[in-house]
Amino acid sequence: VSERKPIRTELGWSSADRIVVRGKSLPDEILGHMNLGEFAFFELKGRSPTPQESVVFDAIVITLVEHGLTPSALAARLTYAGAPESLQAAVSAGLGGLGTVFAGSMEGASHMLYEAVEGRHADESLEGIASATVARFFAEGRIVPGIGHPIHKPVDPRAVRLFEIAEEQSLAGDYVRLMQLISKEAEAVSGKVLPVNATGAIGAILCELGFPWRIARGFAVMARAIGLVAHIAEEIENPIALELWRRAELEATELSSTVGA
Amino acid sequence: VSERKPIRTELGWSSADRIVVRGKSLPDEILGHMNLGEFAFFELKGRSPTPQESVVFDAIVITLVEHGLTPSALAARLTYAGAPESLQAAVSAGLGGLGTVFAGSMEGASHMLYEAVEGRHADESLEGIASATVARFFAEGRIVPGIGHPIHKPVDPRAVRLFEIAEEQSLAGDYVRLMQLISKEAEAVSGKVLPVNATGAIGAILCELGFPWRIARGFAVMARAIGLVAHIAEEIENPIALELWRRAELEATELSSTVGA
Amino acid sequence: VSERKPIRTELGWSSADRIVVRGKSLPDEILGHMNLGEFAFFELKGRSPTPQESVVFDAIVITLVEHGLTPSALAARLTYAGAPESLQAAVSAGLGGLGTVFAGSMEGASHMLYEAVEGRHADESLEGIASATVARFFAEGRIVPGIGHPIHKPVDPRAVRLFEIAEEQSLAGDYVRLMQLISKEAEAVSGKVLPVNATGAIGAILCELGFPWRIARGFAVMARAIGLVAHIAEEIENPIALELWRRAELEATELSSTVGA
């Protein structure tokens, strides 16, 4: 037993008369004293946000909640059609696709920014870091995360607004500026329109708030969980999953059965 | 094509220059104008909450975020140990267990309360409904959802606090009162200590807020998604999953290999 | 420590020089000595199948592997589109929908047959049990599981073939006969065409093989896992998920943005 690593958590515990989250009494010090965003920040970081941090935190999470009929929402609805008794399984299915393609650029942007700033030389300017970063990504044939958007051009209005909010709350520091400079540098070098997109803005703001890049994707996950519950609520009222299935199967069967004839 | 049911959603859509959620412009009318709880309510119901509704809504979601090293948190951490590149899969795994055993009583309480009130006779008192409801559940051998707790006795401090908050915000109506009466009636009939528990309080408040019982479980899902991201963040810093595995395997192997000798 | 319930499993364990599954050495007694179906049966039941059981077991699992572009396959493909680094998350998503609607009737049929036979009176005929069972389901307003099919009429060719195979292997006993009688009785009482369908045939054969009804759904799960890996393999070569997304979003946006104009 002596070699055992202890099983522990700082997050929460309860006894017959106490229910504690992060060292605070849930009924006495949290419920009615914090709003949802403040509590989520507190749960994730172990301290309450400042009013400024709270505004910025809420804005980035809200941005990630609802993106319409995404693959994630479709997967959740299709899963619900087969297992309406398991709403949780439908949300699980929808979250499973928040990987490198859709949620990954947020993580990538945070990672890039942390690395760039940590590796900074004593008197290196942010412009210098931006140039070096873009040069490195281009040399390695990697896509610079957090910039460019297939639809929202020449700017992604969410990124503009998120940076504006960060600025208003005095939380637009070096990471935000570096993200903007990287976008400008990438546009200059490539000759393409590559504005900071929503995931780039969120990635930068996560750095300003001090969240580790390894959980950046978690912001999409917890935000989308809200959105997916709303999609299931709508699916109950006005189902589309069976129609998606019917159409797909019909088209595929027509193609296959003709070929096979 | 004419027979096709349309594929549509009221939740969100975007074009080159607009990003709309529930009819409002995300960058212009939502970001910086709503906090996270207000937006979640708006996303789920299609209208903004009143200040009173917002306080109560936040309190019920917060109550569901963090319950320590639950099976759900353990499953998420064990999954992360095998697929650290897929934080989303770990959260999916953890949410998959929010079924009838842990999240179901919230759903059951809402369902019971809606049915009881909808089936109310013109001049039936809440006391009468409570008696009839408890009698029906007992006669059918079913557990009355939302009352009783293995640890928190004689009261569940979360339920007490949630009802207090609902009262303060003038949102403790017939559903809250009926839930309390059902607890009293069940205690009287059974002779056991059966206080309203957290899931009973949340189930009743969900009725007060007008959320359908079919998505009651979704409140646990979206709340726990936040908690599970925090568990993964902690698991990265101070992992316990491999220790849980090591202990389980060691104990099982000792038992099996001895038997098999 | 004395109060602890032991953590154990009969399924498998390993030490430095031994790898044991269900009491047999994996390298020495299993690999090269059992085929996949025999091993799956052995893993699930703790004993090897007879040659007859093996043929029937394989037939029911094979029947469940591939059903074309089902909601389950679509959910897996849509999930893969967002997280191609997590093939396992795509399969997880696809399996999540194997609930009451699609996989449940197999479970329901097994459950119904076990209950009917266990509750049998000493000299009750199978015909009598069938009548009583159908009468009970109709009286309770419940759908009789395992019969009827929206497309495959007047017979489901899979059910016919599965029963034929069970017969050839001398494994079509009372459960199979009772399932057939229930179908006939339900047709007589309702006046509808209600042949035993694939899930009814599988449910009955699971009873013949002695598998508990509580894991009946697991046969769909393990079979479909194979099918979903094949769908992902095809999705890699010839992706359709993004096209499904594009179409859904386009249609929904046209409807929403017009309404919102």
Next chain:
Amino acid sequence: VSERKPIRTELGWSSADRIVVRGKSLPDEILGHMNLGEFAFFELKGRSPTPQESVVFDAIVITLVEHGLTPSALAARLTYAGAPESLQAAVSAGLGGLGTVFAGSMEGASHMLYEAVEGRHADESLEGIASATVARFFAEGRIVPGIGHPIHKPVDPRAVRLFEIAEEQSLAGDYVRLMQLISKEAEAVSGKVLPVNATGAIGAILCELGFPWRIARGFAVMARAIGLVAHIAEEIENPIALELWRRAELEATELSSTVGA
């Protein structure tokens, strides 16, 4: 409509009187004519295996089914404890952890072997390729996938047996030999005991069978689905999930509540 990419699949379709998988009639040409392993191969590759391929295919899948109380099995059992009505969600949870840590080395081994052989110079020996491959991995600070094992030393008996079976079936070609040479070379260069392990053997055999490395992980997924259903069947009979929870929570609460005192 003309710009639409067609939605199609080669895997399966059905009409009122036909049920077709990969071009064959399921009831007439598959059920009773193929065993489970043959059908799985057929479903995945679009052609039936040779008898030799079938033996080898079954052996690699069987190897992956059951590894005792792994994190994957524990996650499935913990999930089942909360949602016993959703066996499929428990299996989904268990599969979610088959990522880079446990299933990834199989994928990595296949990928490495395909790349090494494809990049082969006209007259390059397998020994030369092995040296170059090991040198490249070591230079890049990457772990060579498919070799070494924390417990099974100096050999992994599964790998030995799988290669023996492949040899017997005349399916141990260049990929198997290259995997063995890479192990020898890595041992020579590093001075460590680095035998080919089970995932390395499976990775090599998947190349011999011509399966793409991108779906290598899928073999673990479909195999483990069988194992996880068996774990749930055992969990129903002899549950351990709640005991795992009880112990974890007790230990964590003792540590936290003492600290918080």
